[in-house]
Amino acid sequence: MDIIINISGALCLIIGSFLCISGGIGILRFPDFYTRMHAVGVTDTLGAGMVLIGLMFYSPDFLIFSKLVMILLLTLLIGPTTSHVLAKAAMHNGLMPELAQNDNNKNMD
């Protein structure tokens, strides 16, 4: 039982760290603001969720477990909202996404 908990916790931590690092690489290599925001928004929330679930397997007592659940719920609520607000503000202020060159339809506001 103990070793199952340890392995599941380690697995969740590995998945979470991989997602976070790939989000970090994405924010550096993507060409445009909107694509970078897509990378950060998705990997931030899911990576944070996985790391927190992995930490829940390691928690010694119930109070710490419930605090981790609270942080998880907060992250799941706050992450997508921030992405939405950021994209909306950027679009509203005129930052246009780059379109492919051989694409003939114009972007609609």
Next chain:
Amino acid sequence: MIDIVLLTLLMVVAFAIIKMKDLFSVIMLLGIYGLLSASFFVAMDAVDVAFTEAAVGAGISTLLILLVITMTGRSENTTRHKPLLALLVVVFTGALLIYGTLDMPYFGSADAPINNHVAPRYINGSMEEIGIPNIVTSVLASYRAFDTFGEVVVIFTAGIGVLALLSVVPRPEDSKKITPVNDSMHEQYLVIRVVTKILLPFILLFALYVQFHGDFGPGGGFQAGVIFSAAIILYTMLFGLNTARKVMNQSVVQLIAAMGVLLYACVGVVSLLNGGNFFDYNVLSNDPVAGQHLGVLLIEWGVGCTVASVMIIIFFSFAGRREMQQHNKYVDNKDQESSL
């Protein structure tokens, strides 16, 4: 090891802050700087300081400086002279200071004077004399209550200063503008308003939790006050200043700020009247430890009230002045259009 990496990152961010001319980006980097300092404090195991640094440095001061540059403009004036003399003075003073510290004992060494006289007395005596597990709170609230009183009075004075310089009396026609402003903001900020309404009770409850849990874990009055005011500031940003002024009546907030300092001072005076020294909590009740608990609870409550109210007052004053500037610009534009 992790200290060196964090300090290097801090230096890199500090250089980037100095070199950039776009003030908005500088604010973003200041936010990162505050978060890095708080991580540094966590790595050094100073949890209460990290708490306060996170709440104040990365949250409130970013918002306040942001409000200011919405009124002053985004780019920095370029300096026209090279301040070589100032650089020389700074380097000279820095070298003197470093030379002066060469004689001091190493950071955290066992035979430094502070670790021989005062610190062992606090660490050994805290649990029996005061009986709360968090030594930082017991030092802040009981052993050094007088210094904390000075801090609270300084915060209160800052609030008075901001009120004296920047306060804008709300006009009666402002309350008629609430509904149209609310409608237009509602369609623009709909998603974020709904999410804020879900989050606000949680943030306020968390502020109360931090206030009263400060005896057992990181927390206390300062941090709780800052978190409470951060919740109110969030509400003000998204629902408009006039709505927020109706929710938190400004004169009541000012009264609470004064009451916080008064509560703190009254605890000291009551100890005097009961026969002990100023801020000697042992005489507040029959059992000395219970007296200490009561004293710590009351003064932390006073600190929390004052800090929250002063932060709210400062934000309302800044935002009110910004609104006045916008209103004047709007009136000027209308005058120009009508005179054309």
Next chain:
Amino acid sequence: MLIAATLAIFIAMILAIIRGIIGPTLYDRILAVNMFGTKTVLLISLLGFVMGRPEFLDIAIVYALINFISVIGVLRYSDTNKLKHPPSDENSLDKES
């Protein structure tokens, strides 16, 4: 395993700072700060477990909230007149206060 996860989060934070310094537009920098804040929440939680002091989770909750409030504040005040740089194409929409 916890230490490896801490190092991975740390690397992600450094990548976010790099984007924060070189990001050409303002919104890249806001995105970098937001990502840095989320990673700091994870870093504090992991450090709490590594150093054996799970009371750090309170700080993690505060960071998450403060990060959220800061980004909302920045975005709320970033579309004022004085702060608009002219956008790259001439699609300037009507500015509001």
